[in-house]
Amino acid sequence: MSEKKKKFYITAPLYYVNGEPHIGHAYTTIVADVLARFYRHELGDNNVYFLTGTDEHGAKVAEAAAKRGMEPQAFVDKISAQFKAVWQELEVTPNDFWRTTDPAHIKIVVDIINTLKQAQTPAGNDVLYEADYEGLYCVGCEKFIFASELVDGKCPLHNKVPEQVKEKNWFFRLQDFLPTIKKFIESDQLLIYPVSRKNEVLGLIDKQTLPDFSISRSIKSVPWGIDLPWDKTQKVYVWVDALSNYITALGYPNGKLYKKFWPAEAQIMALDILKFHALYWPAILLALKLPLPKALYIHGFFTIDGQKMSKTIGNVIRPDELVQTYGPDVTKYLILSQFSFGAESDIKVEDFPKKYNADLVNGLGNLVSRVTNMIASYLDGHVSVDKKKIKPVGAAEIINFKFREALLSIWQLIQQANSQIDQTKPWELAKSIVPADKKKLKQILEYLAQDLYQIAAALEPFMPDTSAKIIRIITAKKISKPAEPLFPRKQ
Numbered sequence: 258m259s260e261k262k263k264k265f266y267i268t269a270p271l272y273y274v275n276g277e278p279h280i281g282h283a284y285t286t287i288v289a290d291v292l293a294r295f296y297r298h299e300l301g302d303n304n305v306y307f308l309t310g311t312d313e314h315g316a317k318v319a320e321a322a323a324k325r326g327m328e329p330q331a332f333v334d335k336i337s338a339q340f341k342a343v344w345q346e347l348e349v350t351p352n353d354f355w356r357t358t359d360p361a362h363i364k365i366v367v368d369i370i371n372t373l374k375q376a377q378t379p380a381g382n383d384v385l386y387e388a389d390y391e392g393l394y395c396v397g398c399e400k401f402i403f404a405s406e407l408v409d410g411k412c413p414l415h416n417k418v419p420e421q422v423k424e425k426n427w428f429f430r431l432q433d434f435l436p437t438i439k440k441f442i443e444s445d446q447l448l449i450y451p452v453s454r455k456n457e458v459l460g461l462i463d464k465q466t467l468p469d470f471s472i473s474r475s476i477k478s479v480p481w482g483i484d485l486p487w488d489k490t491q492k493v494y495v496w497v498d499a500l501s502n503y504i505t506a507l508g509y510p511n512g513k514l515y516k517k518f519w520p521a522e523a524q525i526m527a528l529d530i531l532k533f534h535a536l537y538w539p540a541i542l543l544a545l546k547l548p549l550p551k552a553l554y555i556h557g558f559f560t561i562d563g564q565k566m567s568k569t570i571g572n573v574i575r576p577d578e579l580v581q582t583y584g585p586d587v588t589k590y591l592i593l594s595q596f597s598f599g600a601e602s603d604i605k606v607e608d609f610p611k612k613y614n615a616d617l618v619n620g621l622g623n624l625v626s627r628v629t630n631m632i633a634s635y636l637d638g639h640v641s642v643d644k645k646k647i648k649p650v651g652a653a654e655i656i657n658f659k660f661r662e663a664l665l666s667i668w669q670l671i672q673q674a675n676s677q678i679d680q681t682k683p684w685e686l687a688k689s690i691v692p693a694d695k696k697k698l699k700q701i702l703e704y705l706a707q708d709l710y711q712i713a714a715a716l717e718p719f720m721p722d723t724s725a726k727i728i729r730i731i732t733a734k735k736i737s738k739p740a741e742p743l744f745p746r747k748q
């Protein structure tokens with residue numbers, strides 16, 4: 258984090274609108290939201306900016322629109338609205354929801370492309386040049402793909418035979434920027450976390466087989482995109498269009514937000530788009546003479562019960578359905594507590610009900626109802642808690658992208674408090690007429706109330722509604738017996 262400015266700019270990707278949002282998109286966005294909420298608390302609302310949105314141009318999106326018999330713009334409006342709606346349902350709180358078909362974005366992309374056209378590489382070459390390309394293109398990845406990357410002649414990520422294309426394009430001279438990018442990555446000035454992903458990128462650079470990348474596609478193959486300003490036979494390559502969002506959304510080059518927030522402290526994504534963010538994006542920024550982001554945080558690609566998530570297999574998990582069953586807070590808890598950030602991740606939805614009952618109904622929910630019941634019965638609802646005594650439980654883990662571990666440390670407190678009740682048996686002390694026992698009872702309940710306050714505070718970035726509810730209960734002038742459980746038992 259930038260010490261001087263005390264600000265935090267965090268980005269999740271702009272998702273393709275070729276299909277509805279699923280749990281993979283949700284994971285990245287929830288992680289970004291946890292950080293945004295955490296840093297808002299630490300640095301103040303005005304010093305944190307969290308961005309996500311939708312990536313709406315290119316062949317992939319145009320094909321999806323055509324398949325549904327819709328005009329591209331009408332189609333992207335529809336799917337983009339679904340993404341926006343699902344983030345609202347999950348109560349994630351981006352400061353802006355940016356769309357690449359927004360005229361404000363398009364205008365700045367055109368300026369950026371024009372600037373690149375004039376720019377020189379560190380070796381004194383033009384950054385952009387025109388050349389013929391003949392080779393393979395994977396529409397699913399929206400990238401030129403090499404025979405060496407194929408498995409059985411297919412793109413391994415999309416299980417599809419790539420298209421053979423032959424076209425004139427404009428190219429970006431990536432080669433000339435690689436030595437500088439390498440230095441940034443090696444020295445962690447551009448941190449790539451976890452280190453295995455950093456090594457993967459350095460390996461790619463060291464292989465010296467990285468070709469330049471195209472910044473345009475022929476309108477014959479991609480009619481849906483931003484016009485290349487000086488060549489109307491070309492559209493801006495969708496990745497150059499999309500990556501620019503991280504600065505266009507801030508009003509680059511003169512916007513107040515841009516001046517305050519760029520460079521980003523954290524750009525979050527899965528490994529599928531690491532190369533674009535770790536090589537192409539820094540190269541574009543260097544060519545524009547702009548600072549690079551501070552860090553890229555890369556998580557694994559989910560499988561569902563061991564299988565790739567796909568519409569054909571029919572195992573796509575929709576976040577809106579999870580929210581309907583569990584509500585936003587619990588959905589976030591269930592997703593984040595399944596595996597560590599960056600690890601290979603298999604989602605086991607069949608574990609969700611068990612985990613809900615164990616951790617939320619019997620764990621946290623039970624603790625809240627036991628403590629409040631006892632305070633209402635034995636202390637006439639009167640107890641004092643002290644905000645100043647709250648410790649930053651889980652904070653170090655959040656800062657280090659260990660979200661599951663942060664939740665584990667909060668749940669350890671919950672367990673400890675529950676077993677303290679079992680051991681000290683306040684209900685027995687309540688029966689005693691010895692004054693020392695009454696004093697002890699009060700002490701124990703005060704201690705437990707403070708624990709609840711502590712737990713609620715630590716939960717805020719993950720489960721904001723639950724956190725607020727518990728704080729409301731525990732800081733009430735007179736605590737009453739809870740009318741309903743925090744988490745209803747599910748069959």
Ligand code: MSP
Pocket residue numbers: 270271272273274281282284285312499500501502525526527528529530557558559560566
């Ligand atoms: N539009 C580009 C990103 C441009 S950012 C300038 C894109 N979009 S995407 O819709 O395919 O989203 C990719 C991202 O969505 C991944 O990097 C990850 O954050 C999330 N995920 C999509 N599917 C996923 C899984 N199956 N598992 C985990 N995350 C996944 O690429």
